[in-house]
Amino acid sequence: AQTVTQSQPEMSVQEAETVTLSCTYDTSESDYYLFWYKQPPSRQMILVIRQEAYKQQNATENRFSVNFQKAAKSFSLKISDSQLGDAAMYFCAYRSAITPGTYKYIFGTGTRLKVLA
Amino acid sequence: DVKVTQSSRYLVKRTGEKVFLECVQDMDHENMFWYRQDPGLGLRLIYFSYDVKMKEKGDIPEGYSVSREKKERFSLILESASTNQTSMYLCASSYQGYGYTFGSGTRLTVV
Numbered sequence: 001a002q003t004v005t006q007s008q009p010e011m012s013v014q015e016a017e018t019v020t021l022s023c024t025y026d027t028s029e030s031d032y033y034l035f036w037y038k039q040p041p042s043r044q045m046i047l048v049i050r051q052e053a054y055k056q057q058n059a060t061e062n063r064f065s066v067n068f069q070k071a072a073k074s075f076s077l078k079i080s081d082s083q084l085g086d087a088a089m090y091f092c093a094y095r096s097a098i099t100p101g102t103y104k105y106i107f108g109t110g111t112r113l114k115v116l117a
Numbered sequence: 118d119v120k121v122t123q124s125s126r127y128l129v130k131r132t133g134e135k136v137f138l139e140c141v142q143d144m145d146h147e148n149m150f151w152y153r154q155d156p157g158l159g160l161r162l163i164y165f166s167y168d169v170k171m172k173e174k175g176d177i178p179e180g181y182s183v184s185r186e187k188k189e190r191f192s193l194i195l196e197s198a199s200t201n202q203t204s205m206y207l208c209a210s211s212y213q214g215y216g217y218t219f220g221s222g223t224r225l226t227v228v
Contacts, residue, residue: 026183027222035216045207045219103148103167103211104175109159 002027004102006108012081014116020067021077021111023092028117031097034068035105040088048090051075053097079113087115120144123208130227136195138223140208141215148211149191151175151183154205154222163206166191200228 001024013019021051025034036048057101058066062084067076079086092108124139126187140150148167152160162175163184172183180202184192191210195202203226209217 004159036220037217038154043205043222045209045217052215088211101212104150104162104165105160105217107159107160109150 002020002032002094002096002106003012004030004092004106005106006092006111008111010088011077011107011112012116013086015082015084016037016080017111018078019082021079021090021092023075023108024078025075025092025094025106027071027073027096029096029098032109033095033097034066035093035095036064036066036075036088037091037093037107038088039110040085040090045091049077057090082115084115084117087113089113120190121208121210121218121220123206123223124221125222126221128223128225130195132199132226132227134195134198134227136225136227137172138193138195138206138208138225140191140193140210140220141189142210142218143189144210144218145188146210147188148210149185149216150209150211151181151191151193152207152209153177154207160207163193163218191222195225198225200227204228 005024032053034051039045088108093105121142150165151163167183182194206223208220
């Protein structure tokens with residue numbers, strides 16, 4: 001069975017600085033998707049970024065980028081120029097690409113990011 | 118934008134009550150999911166559905182059931198609420214797994 005591990009329960013970053021959130025996963029599958037979701041205090045979970053395992057190029061979305069290391073099964077999220085609005089719980093998630101039709105995700109336990117003014 | 122609406126943000130129920138949590142999505146998504154979120158445990162899948170009247174157990178289905186009579190609505194049912202079901206419940210929908218759209222969550226307290 002697949003697992004997703006976020007080893008940092010909480011992190012802090014100074015406004016305008018860069019922070020990296022870690023995520024590792026375990027799978028025997030070769031094709032899958034990885035996601036980072038953000039859950040602000042308002043509770044609505046929002047998709048931040050998505051990475052297909054077959055793509056070597058790391059995904060980027062404005063100030064958010066990932067470092068995807070397939071062999072190491074590592075998928076970290078880098079937030080550049082941190083803003084107060086980035087303060088939230090961040091969840092890493094895995095979805096198999098081999099079992100379409102179910103599309104269920106496996107989530108990590110989350111990392112709470114605090115942004116200091 | 119896809120919208121997923123959960124009928125209640127907060128609920129307080131008594132032990133032994135039958136509880137219904139409702140979730141409605143407006144973009145014709147085939148797949149719908151119910152998760153519970155607990156501190157330190159992340160999101161755990163309770164049930165999911167990939168079509169009307171179809172349902173599959175997730176990782177923690179015990180004490181729960183679901184209903185999907187119409188494509189847009191996916192209901193989670195707590196047959197006899199217990200205090201260990203006090204949690205945040207999140208509903209999500211997706212189109213072919215490209216990314217979940219979540220509702221705002223229902224914080225359920227069972228007393």
